[in-house]
Amino acid sequence: MSKxxxxxxxxxxxxxxxxxxxxxxxxxxxxxxxxxxxxxxxxSNVDDIVIVCGAxxxxxxxxxxxxxxxxxxxxxxxxxxxxRYDSVYNGLKACSDSDYVxxxxxxxxxxxxxxxxxxxxxxxxxxxxxxxxxxxxxxxIADDEGFVTSTPDRKNVYLMxxxxxxxxxxxxxxxxxxxxxxxKGTAVKATDDAQVVEMYSDVKVKLIEGDxxxxxxxxxxxxxx
Numbered sequence: 001m002s003k004x005x006x007x008x009x010x011x012x013x014x015x016x017x018x019x020x021x022x023x024x025x026x027x028x029x030x031x032x033x034x035x036x037x038x039x040x041x042x043x044s045n046v047d048d049i050v051i052v053c054g055a056x057x058x059x060x061x062x063x064x065x066x067x068x069x070x071x072x073x074x075x076x077x078x079x080x081x082x083x084r085y086d087s088v089y090n091g092l093k094a095c096s097d098s099d100y101v102x103x104x105x106x107x108x109x110x111x112x113x114x115x116x117x118x119x120x121x122x123x124x125x126x127x128x129x130x131x132x133x134x135x136x137x138x139x140x141i142a143d144d145e146g147f148v149t150s151t152p153d154r155k156n157v158y159l160m161x162x163x164x165x166x167x168x169x170x171x172x173x174x175x176x177x178x179x180x181x182x183x184k185g186t187a188v189k190a191t192d193d194a195q196v197v198e199m200y201s202d203v204k205v206k207l208i209e210g211d212x213x214x215x216x217x218x219x220x221x222x223x224x225x
Contacts, residue, residue: 024106035109037063085178098168102119118131131161
């Protein structure tokens, strides 16, 4: 049987939320934002959960989330790094004998068990999958001065979400190369996990169906919505 590990990233500072409290700790429907996705993974078929939090928050996470909400699947709580990619790498290193990893942003509280299961099933088939939804709006590509240069066909434009799921060895090897290249100052900045895999392997990344409600809490309006 393959082992699936969810790596939940919870190290953001929430500057754009205009709050002294990190966005993942803000209350949404009587629970912190972070608790919602953790509970979804707890209810799902993943085998264990690794929580990556801000350095110094480890005991707070264990007490206020793991213990309070009875998260029996949490196998590790570890500190993140200065950048998101550092946090993902730390999370990967905290995994134990994992065959597949589902990397999820803790600021996406409306994750469903159905989306998690879809990630698990498709990751086994393809080795690298990303949750996404089709763009409902027309997208324009612009130059540095703000002038339109092209209009891609909307049916081929997707908005990325998380989880993004991979074979463990694939994710670890690609992130290991990316971290080393970044340290040398030769890496192209990646904006999601799929891009790291795209840059450092020849594995094609498969888009799988997400959910339009699976939004990321980034600004105050997101929390109100």
